[in-house]
Amino acid sequence: MTRASTVSARTLAGFWRQLSAAGRAGEERPLPGRLADAAVLWSGARAAAVYLREKDGWVRGADAGGFDPSFQMPEPCPESAGFVGDALWIPLASEGEVHGQLVLFGVSAEEGADVAAFLGFVLGSQLAAHRLSRQVKGAEFEVRTRLLELESLYDLGLSLGGQLDLSALADEVLFRSISLTDAGKGTLVLFDDGGQILYERNLGGEILARDRFVSWRIPDGEAVINNAAASVPTAGERLSGCEKCLAVSIAVPGRRLGFLAVADKESRDGSILDFTATDARLLSLFANQAAAAIETARLHRDAIEKERIERELELAAAIQREILPRFLPAVAGVELAAANIPARHIGGDYYDVFPLAGGRVAFLVADVSGKGVPAALLVSTVHAAVHLQIDEAKTIAELVSRIDRHLRRFAATRKFLTLFFGLLEPDTGVLRYVSAGHNPALLVRKSGQLDHLDSTGVPVGMLPNSTWREEVRAMDPGDLLCVYSDGLTEAVDGADEEYGLDRLTADVRERRALPLRQLSDEVLGRVNDFARGMPQYDDQTLLLVRRT
Amino acid sequence: MNESCKILVERRGDVAVFWTDGYINNQGGEEIARQAYAQLETGARALVLNLEKTRIVNSIGISILIEVLEKVMDRKGVLAFCALTPTIDKTFRIMGLAQYAAIYPTQEEALRAVAAAG
Numbered sequence: 001m002t003r004a005s006t007v008s009a010r011t012l013a014g015f016w017r018q019l020s021a022a023g024r025a026g027e028e029r030p031l032p033g034r035l036a037d038a039a040v041l042w043s044g045a046r047a048a049a050v051y052l053r054e055k056d057g058w059v060r061g062a063d064a065g066g067f068d069p070s071f072q073m074p075e076p077c078p079e080s081a082g083f084v085g086d087a088l089w090i091p092l093a094s095e096g097e098v099h100g101q102l103v104l105f106g107v108s109a110e111e112g113a114d115v116a117a118f119l120g121f122v123l124g125s126q127l128a129a130h131r132l133s134r135q136v137k138g139a140e141f142e143v144r145t146r147l148l149e150l151e152s153l154y155d156l157g158l159s160l161g162g163q164l165d166l167s168a169l170a171d172e173v174l175f176r177s178i179s180l181t182d183a184g185k186g187t188l189v190l191f192d193d194g195g196q197i198l199y200e201r202n203l204g205g206e207i208l209a210r211d212r213f214v215s216w217r218i219p220d221g222e223a224v225i226n227n228a229a230a231s232v233p234t235a236g237e238r239l240s241g242c243e244k245c246l247a248v249s250i251a252v253p254g255r256r257l258g259f260l261a262v263a264d265k266e267s268r269d270g271s272i273l274d275f276t277a278t279d280a281r282l283l284s285l286f287a288n289q290a291a292a293a294i295e296t297a298r299l300h301r302d303a304i305e306k307e308r309i310e311r312e313l314e315l316a317a318a319i320q321r322e323i324l325p326r327f328l329p330a331v332a333g334v335e336l337a338a339a340n341i342p343a344r345h346i347g348g349d350y351y352d353v354f355p356l357a358g359g360r361v362a363f364l365v366a367d368v369s370g371k372g373v374p375a376a377l378l379v380s381t382v383h384a385a386v387h388l389q390i391d392e393a394k395t396i397a398e399l400v401s402r403i404d405r406h407l408r409r410f411a412a413t414r415k416f417l418t419l420f421f422g423l424l425e426p427d428t429g430v431l432r433y434v435s436a437g438h439n440p441a442l443l444v445r446k447s448g449q450l451d452h453l454d455s456t457g458v459p460v461g462m463l464p465n466s467t468w469r470e471e472v473r474a475m476d477p478g479d480l481l482c483v484y485s486d487g488l489t490e491a492v493d494g495a496d497e498e499y500g501l502d503r504l505t506a507d508v509r510e511r512r513a514l515p516l517r518q519l520s521d522e523v524l525g526r527v528n529d530f531a532r533g534m535p536q537y538d539d540q541t542l543l544l545v546r547r548t
Numbered sequence: 549m550n551e552s553c554k555i556l557v558e559r560r561g562d563v564a565v566f567w568t569d570g571y572i573n574n575q576g577g578e579e580i581a582r583q584a585y586a587q588l589e590t591g592a593r594a595l596v597l598n599l600e601k602t603r604i605v606n607s608i609g610i611s612i613l614i615e616v617l618e619k620v621m622d623r624k625g626v627l628a629f630c631a632l633t634p635t636i637d638k639t640f641r642i643m644g645l646a647q648y649a650a651i652y653p654t655q656e657e658a659l660r661a662v663a664a665a666g
Contacts, residue, residue, distance in 0.1 A: 141611065179605060179606050266608050268612075
């Protein structure tokens with residue numbers, strides 16, 4: 001058989017039959033392997049290998065026959081077909097581009113040129129088509145990935161806009177961020193208004209130690225890429241357990257809400273890739289979406305909380321309104337007036353007046369610690385205790401002790417109250433009183449002389465086994481007793497200055513001859529004028545008692 | 549959801565049902581592929597992947613699932629997904645997986661469909 005007839009006998013159809021046979025023999029064998037198999041079968045070579053041109057140089061893609069695995073491609077790689085030793089090197093080219101190299105062993109020198117011409121063209125075309133197919137697939141995958149990113153941003157905007165559950169919202173942001181950056185791990189941390197950790201979630205492992213979350217200062221408005229995070233700090237922090245990191249701050253103007261960080265971008269071959277500017281832009285967009293949604297969720301939560309507080313305050317105010325006397329009793333020999341201005345944030349002032357047997361009259365002003373419903377409930381308990389015990393106690397000191405015990409037994413909250421309790425005998429002018437830590441009451445004589453009735457014991461409910469001293473004063477006709485709560489003396493103006501005891505004393509003393517209703521209105525007017533419309537945070541209570 | 553993907557496989561005749569739990573990334577995808585090829589080698593005709601406990605898939609995981617799908621199609625087999633989160637459902641549709649692999653809301657529907665296809 002001549003050389004020409006030998007090669008011509010091996011037709012193109014024959015090669016395709018060999019290639020198909022190689023394919024059937026190993027369905028899982030990639031194309032380079034099938035090409036090597038077919039080349040051996042078609043050419044009658046002893047062994048073959050196909051080398052592929054990859055990014056980093058030549059890589060042996062497959063071999064067939066009795067190929068020696070220790071065989072090395074010569075340096076430089078042969079540029080044209082020909083023998084190097086007993087190896088026939090055949091560039092696999094198409095359209096002027098070399099896609100691979102075929103090396104055959106056991107081909108005779110006579111057949112070499114024809115075999116090289118045929119296989120170089122056919123295998124080159126096959127490899128080119130294969131490579132083109134891979135490139136098209138890769139490009140399509142890339143386009144779809146970009147589309148997925150856009151769709152994800154759109155979906156995230158939609159889903160976050162309606163998502164008011166902060167935890168679900170944060171999960172959604174973190175999962176999508178990790179997924180779309182191909183990160184191996186990610187962390188999302190949100191802070192509350194006080195800068196403390198409100199939410200944290202790690203996926204795939206810890207990027208930063210928890211005790212460093214609060215101090216990790218990623219600059220607002222820009223993503224930080226650190227592709228050497230294993231050795232170089234990222235935004236001032238040495239990260240643990242990651243090689244490369246991408247982090248962004250989650251912020252709204254003037255406020256840092258948290259941060260989002262992903263690490264260790266995966267590749268198909270298991271290596272860790274650098275984060276790119278595209279990754280950074282994507283993560284920044286996610287962080288912006290998240291910031292808007294988190295702020296919306298926070299505002300919604302705050303609105304709900306505000307509504308709850310408003311309802312609580314309304315309830316507390318209603319309790320207080322029901323407890324305070326609607327009318328003061330008429331008691332012979334005594335003129336009475338009282339006023340209570342509840343603060344916006346309900347405090348716990350309480351006053352009451354009790355006509356007693358023998359023409360006597362008892363009265364009290366109490367100020368409960370705290371605000372809102374708990375304070376209002378304690379006022380309610382005090383009110384009940386006073387009404388229950390007032391007929392049982394022999395002295396007002398005993399009465400205050402009984403109130404103290406009642407509160408310890410029945411009050412739902414551990415709070416305390418200041419209390420001024422007075423008992424006046426109009427016939428004799430004897431005034432008995434107990435002041436449990438209350439502001440000094442003012443006894444303004446008809447002459448204008450002033451007597452402060454100071455505290456005679458600790459606030460009620462403050463210390464166990466407390467006792468209170470009962471004091472006595474004489475009230476002559478025209479003498480005036482002024483009992484008040486600290487909401488009055490502690491009323492503040494715009495400069496945060498308090499109205500104070502001196503102003504109250506002066507205002508009451510100047511008006512001591514006025515009818516008590518008028519005196520009460522004028523004093524409260526003076527306080528209001530002093531405050532110049534500034535909102536007050538405590539109840540203001542004034543009780544005036546004059547012996548006539 | 550687990551951080552690393554765990555795979556449970558149950559063979560029901562010529563159908564292999566996979567339950568995934570965790571992140572389908574390079575590691576998770578490789579594990580799915582390894583077990584899928586093992587099932588194909590032992591005669592499985594259809595693979596049903598239940599992703600109920602997976603909330604996150606990245607592009608590497610998707611590319612591996614596409615390779616598995618191509619392998620199943622080479623063998624004239626069937627691949628079906630079920631119980632996907634809305635996010636993953638949309639991801640698979642955009643990335644082209646849904647062109648050649650059916651997606652079902654529940655495992656029961658997926659199993660009925662692959663049985664009918666057999």
